[in-house]
Amino acid sequence: xxxxxxxxxxxxxxxxxxxxxxxxxxxxxxxxxxxxxxxxxxxxxxxxxxxxxxxxxxxxxxxxxxxxxxxxxxxxxxxxxxxxxxxxxxxxxxxxxxxxxxxxxxxxxxxxxxxxxxxxxxxxxxxxxxxxxxxxxxxxxxxxxxxxxxxxxxxxxxxxxxxxxxxxxxxxxxxxxxxxxxxxxxxxxxxxxxxxxxxxxxxxxxxxxxxxxxxxxxxxxxxxxxxxxxxxxxxxxxxxxxxxxxxxxxxxxxxxxxxxxxxxxxxxxxxxxxxxxxxxxxxxxxxxxxxxxxxxxxxxxxxxxxxxxxxxxxxxxxxxxxxxxxxxxxxxxxxxxxxxxxxxxxxxxxxxxxxxxxxxxxxxxxxxxxxxxxxxxxxxxxxxxxxxxxxxxxxxxxxxxxxxxxxxxxxxxxxxxxxxxxxxxxxxxxxxxxxxxxxxxxx
Numbered sequence: 001x002x003x004x005x006x007x008x009x010x011x012x013x014x015x016x017x018x019x020x021x022x023x024x025x026x027x028x029x030x031x032x033x034x035x036x037x038x039x040x041x042x043x044x045x046x047x048x049x050x051x052x053x054x055x056x057x058x059x060x061x062x063x064x065x066x067x068x069x070x071x072x073x074x075x076x077x078x079x080x081x082x083x084x085x086x087x088x089x090x091x092x093x094x095x096x097x098x099x100x101x102x103x104x105x106x107x108x109x110x111x112x113x114x115x116x117x118x119x120x121x122x123x124x125x126x127x128x129x130x131x132x133x134x135x136x137x138x139x140x141x142x143x144x145x146x147x148x149x150x151x152x153x154x155x156x157x158x159x160x161x162x163x164x165x166x167x168x169x170x171x172x173x174x175x176x177x178x179x180x181x182x183x184x185x186x187x188x189x190x191x192x193x194x195x196x197x198x199x200x201x202x203x204x205x206x207x208x209x210x211x212x213x214x215x216x217x218x219x220x221x222x223x224x225x226x227x228x229x230x231x232x233x234x235x236x237x238x239x240x241x242x243x244x245x246x247x248x249x250x251x252x253x254x255x256x257x258x259x260x261x262x263x264x265x266x267x268x269x270x271x272x273x274x275x276x277x278x279x280x281x282x283x284x285x286x287x288x289x290x291x292x293x294x295x296x297x298x299x300x301x302x303x304x305x306x307x308x309x310x311x312x313x314x315x316x317x318x319x320x321x322x323x324x325x326x327x328x329x330x331x332x333x334x335x336x337x338x339x340x341x342x343x344x345x346x347x348x349x350x351x352x353x354x355x356x357x358x359x360x361x362x363x364x365x366x367x368x369x370x371x372x373x374x375x376x377x378x379x380x381x382x383x384x385x386x387x388x389x390x391x392x393x394x395x396x397x398x399x400x401x402x403x404x405x406x407x408x409x410x411x412x413x414x415x416x417x418x419x420x421x422x423x424x425x426x427x428x429x430x431x432x433x434x435x436x437x438x439x440x441x442x443x
Contacts, residue, residue: 002028003104003112004095006088013083015060018091021109024100025075029064032057032079032094038064048079050094057090058082072109073116114424121424122151125379129212136261141211141378150376151423157194158419161393164190165412188397191412195393198386201376207368208378210295214256214265215365218294220287220315223271225300226325229348231255231268234358251283252290259358262365267294272311291315296364303338303345304329316341321360328352382422389418 002022008015020028029037034053038044041063048057061080070076081087095101107128114124123146130142144150164187210216219227235255253268267290270283288311291297299315303324316322324338327345334345344360346353377383392415399408420426 002098002101003108004028004092004101005104005109006092007078007109008083011083012085016081016083016088018079018081018088018095019076019104019109020079020095020101021070021072021074021076021104021112022101023075024098025077026064026066028095028098028101029062029077031098032091033062038062040064040066043080048081048091048094050090057094058087068116068118071118072112073118074112120151122154122422123148124424129378134256135258135263137211138263141208141375145378153376154419154422155425157198158416158425160190160194161412161416161419165409165416168409168412191393191397195390195397198390198393202383202386202390204375204377205368206377206383208375209380209383210368211263211375212378214263215296215368216294217264217266217296217298217361218287218291219266219268219298219300220272220291221300221312221323222273222302225271225302226348227271227300228253228268230298230300230323230325231266233348233354234259234266252286259365260362262362264365295319295368296321296361298323298361300325301338303327303334303343321357321364323357385418385422389415392418 002020002024004018004020006016007019008017026037032048032050033046034049035046038046043061043063045059046062047059048062049055050057058081060082063078063080065071065076065078067074067076079091081091092103096103110119110124110127113119114121119127126142126145130139130146133139133142167183167187219230221227231253235257251270255266257264257266269287269290270280272284272287275281275284297315297320299312299320300323301312304326322338322341322343324334324343324345325348328347328350330345334343344353344357346357348354377386392411396408396411396415417426
């Protein structure tokens, strides 16, 4: 089946790109242009027709990419037309009337590229990440993975394990033959080294996922301390309702921000206090859980009226910035209970020290992301496959004698399989739907 879709995104624009891929592509080009195929990979000005050439849709550029040297590995063409909704609709209608042509599903062009061996699964995912990137650090991470260095690392581990697996399978095939001592030593050293390298990779604080999904910041504190006002200031809009009535915020309110090129997800949570209201108590429970899961907590209190309970002391112990709001109302010295926690004194109402707070948040992000050049893991499925690989390698390494090696061969096979699943070297059909559905239509 030949597929087609708008590749340049919806809406009115100067130019729209309609992409076509499949066995009928050459026929579509000839029918729409009412002429022979243009030279390959050369932008050619043509009139695009409908109704058998009786009516012109638009005048634009067509580029013909014969397979297999195309993005999808199939015959592919791009029609560059004026980006009005009417022109796009007319082009789609003309293509749809050609037999065995249908509108593409989200990500289907890239899915075909993977299925035809043009790209591996990691590159397919990184293309999706690049399309959805909103910050500079996300863009750089997606491009680095697209370059192939990450795939190369996973493939190298897999090839090293496959090499020692071949020695073990030789022992299974010829049980009467003893493995040379240097081969046994190589098997043990290689499995130990690969295991150590993967464990080191897993110990990355999930930075790759954080860059892709957003660094999680939770704003927590007692009611009326200024949590919602701080969220609104950071997001530069009224994302949360601000009220003097305590307990206004009960559900978690999230907003995605770009702070100095770093992606963050800021959560405004329910005010933490002792409450008899069951709904509010549930909100407080959710707030504490969100704080526990956050990469950074902004623990905001009122500098004027301090209620420093055990809960707040626990919250600021790790990955936290203590923010004392309403500092404009302080008369005299700062309370010693707060001072020892090195707070940032701000006033959201009077716009005091808010830039200082943002700088401190940025520095926390910078420290978190400073060593992102060696990141290999950007998705949970990568991590889970590596965890499974470690599990099977550890089982394999527990076999001490050559008699046990043949029994452990299956663990080594499973370890290599999980590495192969990351880059798509083994059957991953069940994963493809979830991966490519995240793409936009036309990619």
